[in-house]
Amino acid sequence: PGYMIHLYFNDAQPIVFEHDGSPYTITRQAVTARSYRVGPATPETHTVVNSYPGATDFMRIEFKAHPSIVPRGRYHAPPLVNETSSKEEVGSDLFTATRVTVASGQSTEIAAGASHPVIVIALTDGAVAGAGTTLALGQERFISPGGKETIQNKGSTPMQLLKVDILAKPAAK
Incomplete structure (x- = not known):
């Protein structure tokens, strides 16, 4: 659990x-x-x-850990607008989830914290990460603590990602 x-x-x-x-x-x-x-x-x-x-x-x-603050809920997709933005939608001492939208032809930098990693998941097609690696819908990118990645949108429509900051270490077995 x-x-x-x-x-x-x-x-x-x-x-x-x-x-x-x-x-x-x-x-x-x-x-x-x-x-x-x-x-x-x-x-x-x-x-x-x-x-x-x-x-x-x-x-x-x-x-594999339990947050002390227990967020629970459904987070519906907002309309896609052609504007680069990010919005933290849920958070606890275990993780935060931030919806990142990148306008067509634009880029954004996603950084992990100094002491925690980040996983970035493509919620739409169109993301190009790092050295030209395409992130298709549902694909993810792991960013190690202290690391950062530039995500580009080379498409003609906005694209969206979910950035999950992993704040807590797994519970002991």
């Missing part, structure tokens, strides 16, 4: 999770591309029932 962030990369209809063990069923509501949710991670085994055409493309980031 720990804490998690679920990122959604496409619009998807509701999905039913039928859990093993102490049986119960949960229906995950429809999700939109570029949205995410945060909350406790629980060990579970389940069957997924998708009654709709198409898959849900997502990424789960799981932390």
Whole structure:
């Protein structure tokens, strides 16, 4: 058990999770591309029932530690505007999550803290990192403590990333 962030990369209809063990069923509501949710991670085994055409493309980031401040919630994707900006949307002593938008033809620098790393996840296509490495939708880039990376948008539309600052070390086993 720990804490998690679920990122959604496409619009998807509701999905039913039928859990093993102490049986119960949960229906995950429809999700939109570029949205995410945060909350406790629980060990579970389940069957997924998708009654709709198409898959849900997502990424789960799981932390093996517990925050003392327990953020929980859904963070919906704002409209994409062609303006470079960043906004911290959620934070605790374990992590912060900042939505970064880069206008077409622009670039931005993403830096890790002196004592903590950062993971950057592409929420749209169009990001070019470092020495020309393209970050497609759903791909990530790890930045070591004290490091920084210039992210360029070489496309004709705005692109978006989620920057996750990993502030706490994993819990002891």
